[in-house]
Amino acid sequence: MSNDDLSGLIAQTALGDRKAFSALYAETAAxxxxxxxxxxxxxxQAEDAVQEVYVRIWRRAGSFRVGQASAMAWLVxxxxxxxxxxxxxxxxxxxxxxxxxDVADPDPDPEARAAMSGEARRIEACLGELEAxxxxxxVAAYVEGLSYQELAEANxxxxxxxxxxxxxxxxxxxxxxxx
Amino acid sequence: MTEGERSPDDTALAGEYVLGVLPxxxxxxxxxxxxxDPDFAALVVSWQAHLSSLDDAYQPQSxxxxxxxxxxARLFAEAAPAAGGLWGSLVFWRGLAFAGLAAAAAIGIxxxxxxxxxDPGAAPSLVAELGAPGSSVGLVAALDPASGALTITxxxxxxxxxxxxELWLVPGEGAPVSLGLVPDDGGRLVLDRGLAERLDAGALxxxxxxxxxxxxxxxxxxxxxxxxxxxxx
Numbered sequence: 001m002s003n004d005d006l007s008g009l010i011a012q013t014a015l016g017d018r019k020a021f022s023a024l025y026a027e028t029a030a031x032x033x034x035x036x037x038x039x040x041x042x043x044x045q046a047e048d049a050v051q052e053v054y055v056r057i058w059r060r061a062g063s064f065r066v067g068q069a070s071a072m073a074w075l076v077x078x079x080x081x082x083x084x085x086x087x088x089x090x091x092x093x094x095x096x097x098x099x100x101x102d103v104a105d106p107d108p109d110p111e112a113r114a115a116m117s118g119e120a121r122r123i124e125a126c127l128g129e130l131e132a133x134x135x136x137x138x139v140a141a142y143v144e145g146l147s148y149q150e151l152a153e154a155n156x157x158x159x160x161x162x163x164x165x166x167x168x169x170x171x172x173x174x175x176x177x178x179x
Numbered sequence: 180m181t182e183g184e185r186s187p188d189d190t191a192l193a194g195e196y197v198l199g200v201l202p203x204x205x206x207x208x209x210x211x212x213x214x215x216d217p218d219f220a221a222l223v224v225s226w227q228a229h230l231s232s233l234d235d236a237y238q239p240q241s242x243x244x245x246x247x248x249x250x251x252a253r254l255f256a257e258a259a260p261a262a263g264g265l266w267g268s269l270v271f272w273r274g275l276a277f278a279g280l281a282a283a284a285a286i287g288i289x290x291x292x293x294x295x296x297x298d299p300g301a302a303p304s305l306v307a308e309l310g311a312p313g314s315s316v317g318l319v320a321a322l323d324p325a326s327g328a329l330t331i332t333x334x335x336x337x338x339x340x341x342x343x344x345e346l347w348l349v350p351g352e353g354a355p356v357s358l359g360l361v362p363d364d365g366g367r368l369v370l371d372r373g374l375a376e377r378l379d380a381g382a383l384x385x386x387x388x389x390x391x392x393x394x395x396x397x398x399x400x401x402x403x404x405x406x407x408x409x410x411x412x
Contacts, residue, residue, distance in 0.1 A: 004373050008356075015354025015398055018255065025247055030239035037240055050242055054250045062396050068224055073231035084199040085206065094204045123229045141198040143236045148200050170194035171187055177229055 001027050006071035007064070014061035021058060029054075031072070032079040039083035039145035049086055053079045084145045095148055097159045126176035134169045141166070185222060193222035197230055307384045309407035318361065318405060320346070320384055327375030329368040331361055344404070345393050348374070349383040360393050361386060382409045 006027065012020030029050065036049035056078055064074055127135040137155060140146050146154070152162035195201050196209040213220040305322040321330045331346075346368070347355035356377070359368045370378070387394070388401035 011356055011397070012350070012353030014396075017353040018251075020353050022247070025250070029246070030241050031237060033242040033246075034237040034240040035234075038237055047243060047246055051246060051250050051253070054247075055253055058250075058254055062398055065397065069228060070231070073227065073234060076231065076234045076237065077227055080199060085203065088201075088203040088206060092202060095202045123232050138198065139233060139236075141200050142230055142233050145199045147202065151200065166198075166200065167191040167195065170191045170198075173229075174190050174194070 003070050003072065006075075007066050010057075010061050010064045010071055010074070013058060014064070021054075024057070025054060028072070028075055032075060035076055035079040036083045038143065039080065040087060045086065046083070049083050050079070053082050056082065080145065087145055088147065091147055091149070095159065097148065097163050122177055123173070126173050129176050130169050130172060134165060137162075137166060138169055138173070185218065189219055189222060193219065194226050196223060197226040305378065305380060305409045305411060307382075307407045307409040309384060309386055309405040318386070320407075320409075322375070322378055322409065324375060324378075327370045327372055329358065329370060329378075331366060331368060342401070343389050343391050343393050344386050345389045345399065347385045347387065347399055348377060349385050349406075350377070355385065355399055357394065357397070358384070360389075378409060380409055380411050383407075384409060 006024070009020045009024040009027070013024055032053055033046060033050050036046040036053070037043070040046045040049060057075065060078070064071070069077070127138065130138070133155065137151055140154070141151060148159060148163055148166075151166070152159045155162060157165070192209065196206065201209065209223075213223055304324060307320045309318050309320060319332045321332075322328075323330070329346075344361035346358040346361050348358055349355045356374065358370060358374065362368070383406065385399075385403050385406040387399040387403050389399070390401075394400050
């Protein structure tokens with residue numbers, strides 16, 4: 001199903017069309033269950049998460065904006081947020097790291113706006129400009145929903161070091177994306 | 180750092196939020212900030228757009244059978260009317276459309292005259308006369324399917340209080356889709372190809388009264404003031 005078709009189903013869902021909501025579920029539930037499974041790594045929890053995700057989709061469909069995100073990206077964002085919130089709820093609500101550790105290289109082009117679609121693909125090229133272990137940490141954080149604590153353990157570095165690494169990597173990514 | 184400027188700290192924080200690495204309390208703090216700081220919210224949205232190409236890593240996996248039924252039970256168990264209310268009622272729309280046609284005829288909108296003055300060249304092939312029962316206002320919308328241009332000719336109607344008039348396609352089933360704001364003195368709305376293709380004979384159009392600049396929600400929020408169906412000319 002095309003992105004336009006999915007956008008249409010979301011728009012219809014926004015006005016209370018249950019048939020469109022069912023069609024949207026049929027088209028997207030496997031992808032979103034894939035997201036919650038990958039992050040939560042537990043079938044029962046992933047099921048709970050996906051239920052919560054579609055309840056949110058029904059209630060928030062009216063906030064979807066065609067020009068702002070692709071339909072599938074919007075849906076995946078809701079699923080990732082739900083799964084990450086659930087996994088973070090089982091972890092400490094705060095971490096004992098320095099507030100906003102020092103970041104080098106201020107963003108040279110703060111006004112540049114990220115564009116969609118073709119532009120989004122540039123993230124892959126830009127990840128290639130980071131050191132391999134840093135790029136891997138960024139991707140693992142996003143795809144697996146890893147916390148700073150888990151990333152620090154996986155990379156065998158202190159928490160603050162991990163955060164400084166990741167924040168610097170994000171700024172380098174941003175600089176590359178804005179170029 | 181003046182407001183509106185994007186500091187490296189904010190850029191990194193928005194990225195951390197989208198990656199998902201922050202602990203729960205900080206995630207909530209970021210979400211609250213997004214509500215009151217549109218520049219910061221835009222940073223988050225742009226990180227989401229960039230990072231969404233990593234979504235390909237998520238392999239689809241069918242959820243168990245009962246999940247959809249449980250979602251429906253949670254959302255619809257009360258058998259409450261759908262959120263759309265009047266907007267969701269097809270009967271309401273069909274009724275308005277007929278009433279609109281009658282009203283347009285009653286106040287003497289002759290589409291040939293109006294169209295003749297609006298576009299003497301190629302004759303648009305689909306026309307809708309939008310009116311309202313008991314009201315001496317109306318407008319004519321003529322679609323040229325080739326270009327996707329909708330020519331709008333107002334007939335004695337302008338909203339007061341600086342409000343905007345927004346034109347909607349009302350599909351046979353489902354939510355109205357915005358076609359754009361009605362230009363103050365009439366004129367042309369050029370539609371996306373995808374939208375223009377959805378406008379065929381019988382399609383219902385409606386105009387609602389919205390805050391200046393149009394509906395803030397993506398769906399109609401104000402009263403319906405005009406409606407009518409597209410027909411072949």
